[in-house]
Amino acid sequence: MTKEKGKVSPDSLVKAVLYARKITPTAKHVEEAREKLEKVPLVLDGLDEVITHVPDIIDGIKSFKLANPCSQVIVSSRDNYDYVKDMGFTSICLMPFTETQLFEFVTNVCTSKNVANKVVNLIKSNDLFEVLSNPLLATIACALAEHGVRVPSKESKLYEKRFLLLTGEYDHYKNIIRQKNLKENLQGVAILLAWKMHEKGLRQVEFDEALSWLLKDRSIGLEPHAVQSCLSELICPCNILIQINSGNILTFGHFRFQESLVAMRLSRTQANDFETLLELPFWKGAFGLYADSNDIHPIFHYLSGVDRYNCDYENTLKEMISRADIGRVEKEGLLDLLDMWAKEPIL
Known part of the structure; x- marks a missing residue:
């Protein structure tokens, strides 16, 4: 986001939208986009997924809205983070099924x-x-x-x-055979790709880039031709990966599907490797799914035992506590532990 006199420019959001659509943000294109956005709403999906990488996005949205009061901006965020309240927008929360x-x-x-x-x-x-x-x-x-x-x-x-x-x-x-590759190999490739995308904070990736990541990472234990075959079969006939933009871009479809694969990888990861990930909002959902079917105590033991707690972990750890298959009293005990750490943070 570009700034003018220390503040985010009102045109920064428009330029970001143009970049996302692979349009050079010339002065003419910015003006045309601004005029169009007076007639059609601007929908920004997944704010919680981008804010870690673009911290100024909130200021960019607010700046754009102040400068263009006739434009309608609709923002979605999976969680009710504090920054949503600070935007000054009308909030609507979708409730679960009755x-x-x-x-x-x-x-x-x-x-x-x-x-x-x-x-x-x-x-x-x-x-x-x-x-x-x-x-x-x-x-x-x-x-x-x-x-x-x-x-x-x-x-x-x-x-x-x-x-x-x-x-x-x-x-x-x-007696039906739909693909050539073993499901274990297909799962290994899918999990590795989801993990790579999560590491980079991405929900979609170009096919060639995805293949390059997979071929460079030898941890999967497959020959290059097998990796490429698995990647192709994850698209068709498996429909695990979805092709968009004429087939050049891959996505797992719903973001929850990507998170579920990342959670599978987390279940094979040592607690001491979680430190750099717990503070990232992008990973909160994956850790929640991890807690759904894994013991979360080793994580709390690690954070307590080596004095590694960071206040930025709080939202993700609370999500894990709420999802963990443990009793109410035990959950309250872990929440009390978080409160204690928050009052005397060990940083």
């Missing part, structure tokens, strides 16, 4: 009434209302049920089952 809404959604999504009834009964008998609280998770559950796959009771396991479904785990029962 029971009635969830059952209606399942009935509409499932292709048959029998499968819908099966999913509804499963939700009731296993108390899955909180797990299937949004359209993404409910859709995955319906897809699993329609393929005869048992619907798990944890969000992280839902994503793992989805991956297995898309990579042919359940096809062999029907």
